[in-house]
Amino acid sequence: MAKIVITDVTDQVATVTLNRPNVLNALDDELAKALHENLQTVAADDRIRCVVINGAGDNFMAGGDLQFFRERLPEIRATEGRDLTAMFEHVHGTIRVIREMPKPVVASVRGAAAGFGLSLMLCCDLAIAAKSSVFTLAYCHIGASPDGGSTYFLPRVLGMKRAFEIALLGERFDAQRAAELGLVNRVVADDELPQATRELAGALAKGPAAAYAKTKALLNGSLGAQLGEQLDLERDAFVEGAQGDDFAEGVTAFCEKRKPRFA
Numbered sequence: 726m727a728k729i730v731i732t733d734v735t736d737q738v739a740t741v742t743l744n745r746p747n748v749l750n751a752l753d754d755e756l757a758k759a760l761h762e763n764l765q766t767v768a769a770d771d772r773i774r775c776v777v778i779n780g781a782g783d784n785f786m787a788g789g790d791l792q793f794f795r796e797r798l799p800e801i802r803a804t805e806g807r808d809l810t811a812m813f814e815h816v817h818g819t820i821r822v823i824r825e826m827p828k829p830v831v832a833s834v835r836g837a838a839a840g841f842g843l844s845l846m847l848c849c850d851l852a853i854a855a856k857s858s859v860f861t862l863a864y865c866h867i868g869a870s871p872d873g874g875s876t877y878f879l880p881r882v883l884g885m886k887r888a889f890e891i892a893l894l895g896e897r898f899d900a901q902r903a904a905e906l907g908l909v910n911r912v913v914a915d916d917e918l919p920q921a922t923r924e925l926a927g928a929l930a931k932g933p934a935a936a937y938a939k940t941k942a943l944l945n946g947s948l949g950a951q952l953g954e955q956l957d958l959e960r961d962a963f964v965e966g967a968q969g970d971d972f973a974e975g976v977t978a979f980c981e982k983r984k985p986r987f988a
Contacts, residue, residue, distance in 0.1 A: 730759040731781070732767060737774040737930040738923075739767045746782025751790035752841050754812045761815040761822065768826035775929040776826070777922060778849060779833040780842075788840020788863055813872070816841065820848045820874045824945055827938030829929045833922040834900075835915065839863045844873025847882070850941065852909040853925060855918045858900040860908070865895040881948060882907050933971040933987045 731742040743750040823830050832849035840863045864871045879888035900912045913921045939962040978985035
């Protein structure tokens with residue numbers, strides 16, 4: 726039986742693949758649990774310096790598995806949603822792991838990124854998308870409110886008006902529009918996505934891991950910090966990093982007019 730989430734580690738890059746292509750990698754409780762557990766393992770492995778999340782087949786993730794939810798409707802009502810609440814421990818645990826792990830996480834998107842698929846992409850540090858990709862938050866179409874951190878990330882990226890537009894209307898938009906809105910970093914031709922993803926992840930894996938970790942923590946923390954607090958945190962992070970081998974190598978390489986070789 727095929728694994729529902731596949732993790733491959735090559736050249737210090739972990740590629741985590743959602744593997745339910747027959748249902749567009751839609752989320753059920755089994756996939757939620759497997760994704761959370763795989764990402765926890767990846768986050769704890771110091772040999773891994775960059776993580777890529779993608780979907781098997783022609784789609785990233787088309788949101789929740791509605792057939793799964795339809796079959797569970799009587800149970801959800803009978804238990805007052807207790808089983809569904811338990812599922813969220815994995816769904817939102819995944820979001821926390823991605824934001825808290827010190828390594829860069831890249832979403833590599835083709836096809837549909839809908840519902841939780843869009844939320845998952847939003848919480849990654851970087852996103853690269855195939856030109857034919859299609860995006861929608863979509864929750865409103867099934868009478869649900871958004872999850873997966875989308876109501877946290879969208880206002881911060883887009884502002885409130887755009888966030889309301891995407892959440893309340895549930896309209897579809899293409900990769901070019903996603904790039905214009907700042908939801909994805911790069912758009913590439915469909916057949917170039919695998920190579921472009923490898924190149925981006927490879928560059929990150931060769932970068933200064935300790936500095937990336939500090940940068941990620943600083944950016945995440947800045948959303949709730951006052952300027953003075955943030956300046957102090959930046960000072961402390963820089964001073965600590967300047968005592969490490971990566972800083973010495975980076976400065977030396979610049980002065981010697983060569984590319985740095987970070988450990």
